Amino acid sequence: MSIFASKIKCGECGGWFGAKVWHSNDKYRRVIYRCNHKYGGKKCHTSHVTEEEVKAAFVTAFNKLVTEREEIVANAEMVRQTLCDTTELEQKKAAWGQELAVLVEMTQNCIAENARIAQDQGEYQKRYNSLVERYETAKARFDEMTDAIAERSAKSERLAGFIKTLRAQEEPLADFDERLWSCMVDYVTVGADGGLTVGFRDGTGINV
DSSP, rough: OTTTOOOEETTTTTEEEEEEEEEETTTTTTTEEEETTTTSSSOOOOOOEEHHHHHHHHHHHHHHHHTTHHHHHHHHHHHHHHTTHHHHHHHHHHHHHHHHHHHHHHHHHHHHHHHHHHOOHHHHHHHHHHHHHHHHHHHHHHHHHHHHHHHHHHHHHOOOOOHHHHHOOOSOOSSSSSHHHHHHHHHHHEEETTEEEEEEEESEEEEO
């Protein structure tokens, strides 16, 4: 798979750019990327871009990051410490976990009591359904907290990698570096005017 797959976005419709080969059978062969909706119902007007243009945009944008490294790293560290903190979410998850355990026990007791003691089945069913409904609500909240924690943790890891890589890069890039592209860039946006914006994993967007 190309390193540019799902990395180039249309600034007009938000769709992804796909690869197309021009002059595939002659010496003028080259790979270009264009919006996948260009010839569909939306017919976006964004222009195509070549791999060479994307690579050049990345080198230019990355070198701007390097020149402002200390400020960029400081901001990324602050984001990681605040927006990626999972302490509150962990506490909420634990609380919902306890609620689930209580509801499971209550439901089991309800079923056991119904099997042991003769009672109105209509009333029993209402009580049972109420417990199941409460359990499903608590489970949904528990899963929501779990997903939110995983999302923040993943973002924290991405930022940690971004920070480590940027700190290690003391010199500007002379040529395109595939490794840096893969670990530093979220995606490049192609504007309607043909301009490119390189979006890095810390949330920084640099117009080229």
